[in-house]
Amino acid sequence: MRVLFIHADFIEYEAKSKAMKDAEEIKEKKERYEECLVSFISVEEGDSSIVEKITEEIEDVAEKVGAGRIVLYPYAHLSNKLASSEEAMKVLNELEKILGKKYEVHRAPFGWYKSFIISCKGHPLSELSKEIRGEVKEEESEALKAEKRTTYWYIMDLDGNLHSVDDFDYSSYPNLKKFVNYEISGTRAAKEIPPHVKLMQSLELSDYEPGSDSGNMRYYPKGKLVKALIEDYVENKVIDYGAMQVETPIMYDFNHPSLKSYLNRFPARQYVVLSGKDKYFLRFAACFGQFLMMHDATISYRNLPLRLYEMAKYAFRREQKGELSGLRRLRAFTMPDMHTLAADMPQAMKEFKKQYQMAIDVLKDFGLELGDYEVAIRFTRDFYEENKEFIKELVKLVNRPVLIQMWDERFFYFVLKFEFNFVDSLDKAAALSTVQIDVENAERYGITYYDEKGEEKYPYILHCSPSGAVERIIYAMLEKADMEAKKGKKPMLPVWLSPTQVRIIPVKDDFIGCSIQEMDFLRNEGFRVDIDDRDLSVSRKIRDAEKEWIPYIVVIGEKEKEKNMLTVRIRGDGVREMKREELLSLLKKETEGKPKRKLPLPPMLSQRPKFR
RNA sequence: GCCACCGUAGCUCAGCCGGUGGAGCGCCACCUUGGUAAGGUGGAGGUCCCGGGUUCGAUUCCCGGCGGUGGCUCCA
Numbered sequence: 001m002r003v004l005f006i007h008a009d010f011i012e013y014e015a016k017s018k019a020m021k022d023a024e025e026i027k028e029k030k031e032r033y034e035e036c037l038v039s040f041i042s043v044e045e046g047d048s049s050i051v052e053k054i055t056e057e058i059e060d061v062a063e064k065v066g067a068g069r070i071v072l073y074p075y076a077h078l079s080n081k082l083a084s085s086e087e088a089m090k091v092l093n094e095l096e097k098i099l100g101k102k103y104e105v106h107r108a109p110f111g112w113y114k115s116f117i118i119s120c121k122g123h124p125l126s127e128l129s130k131e132i133r134g135e136v137k138e139e140e141s142e143a144l145k146a147e148k149r150t151t152y153w154y155i156m157d158l159d160g161n162l163h164s165v166d167d168f169d170y171s172s173y174p175n176l177k178k179f180v181n182y183e184i185s186g187t188r189a190a191k192e193i194p195p196h197v198k199l200m201q202s203l204e205l206s207d208y209e210p211g212s213d214s215g216n217m218r219y220y221p222k223g224k225l226v227k228a229l230i231e232d233y234v235e236n237k238v239i240d241y242g243a244m245q246v247e248t249p250i251m252y253d254f255n256h257p258s259l260k261s262y263l264n265r266f267p268a269r270q271y272v273v274l275s276g277k278d279k280y281f282l283r284f285a286a287c288f289g290q291f292l293m294m295h296d297a298t299i300s301y302r303n304l305p306l307r308l309y310e311m312a313k314y315a316f317r318r319e320q321k322g323e324l325s326g327l328r329r330l331r332a333f334t335m336p337d338m339h340t341l342a343a344d345m346p347q348a349m350k351e352f353k354k355q356y357q358m359a360i361d362v363l364k365d366f367g368l369e370l371g372d373y374e375v376a377i378r379f380t381r382d383f384y385e386e387n388k389e390f391i392k393e394l395v396k397l398v399n400r401p402v403l404i405q406m407w408d409e410r411f412f413y414f415v416l417k418f419e420f421n422f423v424d425s426l427d428k429a430a431a432l433s434t435v436q437i438d439v440e441n442a443e444r445y446g447i448t449y450y451d452e453k454g455e456e457k458y459p460y461i462l463h464c465s466p467s468g469a470v471e472r473i474i475y476a477m478l479e480k481a482d483m484e485a486k487k488g489k490k491p492m493l494p495v496w497l498s499p500t501q502v503r504i505i506p507v508k509d510d511f512i513g514c515s516i517q518e519m520d521f522l523r524n525e526g527f528r529v530d531i532d533d534r535d536l537s538v539s540r541k542i543r544d545a546e547k548e549w550i551p552y553i554v555v556i557g558e559k560e561k562e563k564n565m566l567t568v569r570i571r572g573d574g575v576r577e578m579k580r581e582e583l584l585s586l587l588k589k590e591t592e593g594k595p596k597r598k599l600p601l602p603p604m605l606s607q608r609p610k611f612r
Numbered sequence: 613g614c615c616a617c618c619g620u621a622g623c624u625c626a627g628c629c630g631g632u633g634g635a636g637c638g639c640c641a642c643c644u645u646g647g648u649a650a651g652g653u654g655g656a657g658g659u660c661c662c663g664g665g666u667u668c669g670a671u672u673c674c675c676g677g678c679g680g681u682g683g684c685u686c687c688a
Contacts, residue, residue, distance in 0.1 A: 193681070201623090210679080284688090320613070320686065329687085412688060436688090508645045535645085543649035557647060569648060610638060612623060 001047045001054055001091075002078040004040040006118060007065045007126035011038050013073075013116035015109050020085065023111025033106055037067035038118060040075035041095075043088035050132065051091055055098045057132050062103060065126065070099055072107040073116075078129075085111065150408040153184055156377070157401050160392035165403075173401060175423045179374035180403055182429040194426060196478035197326040199491075203549065204611045205474065206327065215324040215331030217471070220611045221600040222499035227334065229497055230366070230470045231311050232595035234336045237362055237466060241354075243309035243338050248289020250314070251280040258295075258445045259288055269318040271331075282316035286337035287463070291445040294341065299449040301343055304459065305351050306449075309338040315469075327475040328430050334470040340462040341442075341449065348437050348460040349390055349416075355464045356394060356418060359433030362466045363420060365594070366473055367494045370398055372480060373420040373432060378405040383415045394418065413440035414463075422476040425483055432468035432476060437461075481549075490572040492549045496594035499601075501587060502529040503545040507538055507557030515556050518566070519603060521580055527587050528599040534606050542569070551590075552583065 012032040039058060047054065062070055072095060076082055083091070089110055099105045108114060120126055154162040155176070165184065170177035200206045205223030209216055219227060239245060251273050252259050263270070263281070270281040283289070290308045299306060314332040323329055340355075342348035363373065375398050377391060384391060384406060395402050414436040421429045442448070442458040451457050467473055481491035495501055502522055504515045512533055519529040532541040538555060545553045553569040560566055568583055569575045602608055 197681090208680080214680085317687090322614085322681095322683070323686065325682085414688090431687095505648085507647055510645090537645090537651055538647050540646090540650050541648090546649055553648075555648065559647080567648080575648065610622080612638095 001044050001050075001132045002042040003054075003058070003130045003132065004075070004078060005061050005065075005128040005130070006038045006040070007067060007121045007123070008036055008038050009119040009121060010034045011036060011071055011073075011116060011118045013108055013114045015112040015114050017113050018111060019113050020111045024089070024109055026109045026112070031106065031108070033069060033071050035067070036069040036071045036106075037062050037065060038071045038073055040073045040078065041092070042076055042078035043074075043083045043091045045083050045087075047083055047091050047132075048087050048094075051094045051098070054091075054132050055095060057130055058095070058099060059102065061128060061130070065123075067103075069104045070106070072096060072099075072105065074108060074110045152404075152406045152408075153180075154404040154406070155180070155401050156391070156395050156404050158395060158399065160388070160395065162404065168401070175371075176374050176401060176403065178423050178427045179376075179421055179429050182423070182427065183376065183403060183405075194326050194328065194424065194428075194479070195482035196328070196424075196475050199478045199482060200327060200474070201612055202547075207612065213331060214321055215319065215329070217327070217330065217332075223474075225499050225597055225600045226474060226493070226497050227470055229595055229597055230467070230473055231313075231334065231336075232597070233365065234362065234467050234470075235309075235311060236595060237358065238307070238309045238336065238338050241307070241358060242305075243307040243340075245309050246290065246293060247310060248286060248293065249283075250316075251282050252288050254279045254281055258291070261444060262287070262441065271316045271318050282314075283312065284315050284317045285335065285463075286310040286312040286315070287339065287441070290337070290339045291441060291447060291461075294339070294447045295445050299341065299447075299459075301449055301451045304341055304343045304449060305347060306341040307338055309336070311335075311470075312337045325428075327471040327478075328424075328428070330469075330471055333472075336465050336467055336470070338462075338464040338466070340464065341447065341459040342462060343449065343451070343457075343459055345437075345460065348462060349387070351462055352416065352435055352437055353390075353394070353397075355435045355462065355466065357397065359420060359435070359464075359466050360398065363433060365494070366467070366477055366497075368422070368432070368473075368476055368480065370400065372476075373422045374429070375400070375402040375418065375420055376405065377402055377416075377418045378407075379416045380407050380410045410439075413438050415439050420468075422472075422479070424476075424479045425486075430472055430475065432472055434463075434465050434468065436463045438463055490546075490549075492551060492571050494594075495551045495587065495590035496596075498549065498551050499528065500530050500545075500548060500550050500599065501527050501591075502552045502554060502583070503548075503550045504529060504531045504554045504556060505538060505541045505545070506531065506533065507555060509533075511556045511561070514561060518554065518556065518580060522584060522587070523599075523603075525584060525587070526596040527584075527591075528597075530599060530601070530603045530605060532605045546571075552587070554583070 010032060014030045015026060058070065072092060074088065074092060082088070092107060092110060096105050096107050153165045155165055155168040156162055165180050200223070203222065204220045205226060206217045206219045209218040235245065254260070270284060273280040273282060290310065293308065312335045315335045316332050318331055319329060324331065340351050342351055360370065377394060417434065417436040419431040419434040421431050423429050438461040441461055447459065448456045449459050477493060481493070485491040492498070504519055506512050506515045512531065515531045519531055522529045532545065534541070542553060549571070551571045555567045565577050566580055566583055567575060567577055
C-alpha cells in the first residue's frame with residue numbers, strides 16, 4: 001500500500017463521473033471536512049493480508065499530527081501494481097471500520113473521477129508519504145518463528161556426544177561460551193567503537209566515505225594492497241583446488257522468474273537500481289550469475305564435481321543502518337564465492353569436507369588459528385540421523401567442541417552448513433568461512449547434468465566462501481592484533497600482508513644512496529621496501545615505522561657501510577646484525593607460497609601524502 | 613525502523629554558566645645532520661554541521677532538521 005498523508009485545514013471533493021463500471025453507488029456527490037488527516041491511498045496487491053499493519057501506520061500518523069478526523073481517499077495514481085478493485089474496496093472498507101473505532105472516519109467514493117480542493121497545513125509533518133509492505137516480511141517472520149520453535153542447540157564434544165548448551169562445561173572454552181551467547185541470546189556489548197575501526201584508520205588502510213551510502217568504504221593505498229593480496233591469495237587457493245574463475249554482472253532483473261523466487265528466500269534487503277523504466281537489484285552474492293551460467297551449460301557426470309568461482313566485488317546487502325560496523329558489517333563488501341555441483345550426496349559430502357579443511361588452511365595463512373574462531377555446524381535432523389559419523393569427523397578435524405544447530409524441518413535451502421566465527425573483544429561474533437550443501441536451487445534454476453545412463457538429473461550445489469568476506473578478514477586480523485597488543489605483544493599483520501615489509505632508515509642524507517642499493521636488492525626479489533628520507537631524527541623515524549607495524553626496520557649508517565652488514569630491528573624480536581642475504585632469506589621464509597604485490601606508494605617517505 | 617551519544621582546524625579533542633575560539637599531532641619555513649619509539653623555533657590554517665527561536669548579541673541556551681557512531685531489532 002502507498003499512502004500520501006496531508007494534514008489539512010479542510011478538504012472538499014465532488015464525484016464527477018464513474019471511472020469504472022463497478023464504481024460504488026453513492027448518495028452524496030459532494031463533501032467537505034474540516035481539520036482532518038487526508039490519506040490518499042493506493043491499495044496494492046496483497047494488502048488485504050496486512051490491513052492490521054496498515055491501520056497501525058495510519059493511526060501512528062494521526063497521533064503524531066494530532067488529528068481526530070481521518071478522510072480515506074482512494075487514489076490509484078501512487079502505484080503501478082494496484083490491487084484488483086474488489087480487493088481495494090475490501091481493504092478500504094476494513095480500514096474504515098477498524099479506524100472508525102477510534103476516529104471519525106470518512107471515505108471518498110471509490111471508482112469515481114473526483115475534483116477536490118485541499119488546504120494543507122504546511123507544518124513539517126503535514127505532508128508525508130508511506131509505503132506499507134507486509135507480504136515478504138510477514139512470510140519471513142512466520143518462517144523465523146517456525147525456525148525458533150523447532151531449532152535445537154547443542155555442543156558437540158570431541159567424542160561426538162551432544163550436550164545441552166546450558167550444561168556444557170565451558171571453562172576451557174571461554175570464547176565458545178561467548179559465541180553461544182551471541183548466537184542464542186544476543187549480547188549486551190559495551191558501548192565502544194570497535195578497536196579495528198581506529199586501527200584501519202590510523203594504519204591508513206580504509207575509512208568511511210561520507211560521499212557514499214553508509215557501509216561503503218574507501219580504501220587507501222595500503223588498504224587496497226592488503227585487500228588485493230587477500231583476494232590474490234584466495235583466488236590462487238581455489239584455482240589450485242580446481243575451480244574455474246568466472247565473472248558475472250553485479251545487477252539483475254527483479255522480474256527474472258528464478259531470481260524472483262530466490263530473492264524471497266533471502267530476507268536481506270537489496271539495493272535497487274532504477275534504469276529508465278527497468279528495475280534491477282544489486283547482487284548480494286555471486287550465486288545468481290553462476291547459477292544462470294550453470295543453467296546454460298551442458299554438463300556430464302564426468303565434469304563433476306564442477307566448481308565455479310568468482311570474487312564478488314562487490315556483494316551488496318542493504319543492512320539496517322544501525323547494524324553497520326566498521327569492516328565487520330558493510331553494505332558493499334568483497335566476497336569470494338565458489339559453487340560446486342556434486343552428482344549426489346556422497347560426492348557433496350566429500351567436497352564439503354575438503355572445503356572445510358581448505359577453510360581451516362586459509363584462515364591459518366591469515367594468522368587466524370583454530371581457537372581464534374569458533375565453529376558452528378548446522379543441519380536438519382534427517383541429515384544428522386543419516387550422517388552422524390560424518391559430523392563427528394568434522395568436529396575431530398578442528399579438535400575442539402562445536403556449536404550445533406539442528407532443525408526438525410528444512411527452512412533454508414541447505415541441509416548442512418558450517419561457519420567459522422570470529423569472536424571479538426566486544427564479544428561480537430562474525431562469520432568468516434562457510435560452506436553449505438544446497439538441495440533446492442538446482443531445481444529452481446534448472447541446473448542439470450547427464451548421468452552415466454544419459455538421464456538428466458539435478459545436482460547438489462555447495463556454496464563456499466573459503467575465507468568469508470575480504471573486509472571481514474581484515475577486521476578479524478586487526479581485532480586479533482589489538483587483543484595481542486592488550487596482552488603486551490606487538491601487534492602486526494602477517495609479513496606477506498604488511499604494506500611495507502622493510503623500512504630502511506638512513507642515519508643521515510649521505511646514506512640515502514646506499515639505502516637505495518639495499519632497497520633495490522630486496523625489491524628485485526619482489527619485496528616491498530621503502531626509505532625514510534625525511535629530515536627527522538633516527539629515533540623519530542623508528543617510532544613512525546613501529547607505529548606502522550613494519551616487520552623489519554633497517555638502519556644504515558657508517559657502521560653498516562664499513563662492515564657491509566645490516567642492522568635489522570625485527571618486530572617484537574629486538575635488533576640483530578645480519579648480511580643482506582640473511583634478511584632476504586628471512587623474508588622469503590615468512591612469505592613462502594604467498595602472493596606478492598608491489599609497494600603501492602612512493603618508496604621515498606618524503607614523497608607521500610598523509611591520507612589521515 | 614527504535615533508543616542513546618556525538619558534530620569546533622586536515623586528524624584527535626579541549627573550551628565558551630551568551631560578548632565571533634584553543635591545544636597536541638599533521639602541514640609549511642628556518643635551525644639542527646641525527647644511531648633504535650617523539651630535536652628546536654616560527655608560521656599558515658576555522659561558515660564552531662544546517663535552519664529557525666530567545667537575546668542588544670548565539671559556536672555556547674531552546675526547537676527542528678541533517679550527518680556520524682554505538683546499542684536494540686535483524687543478520688540467508
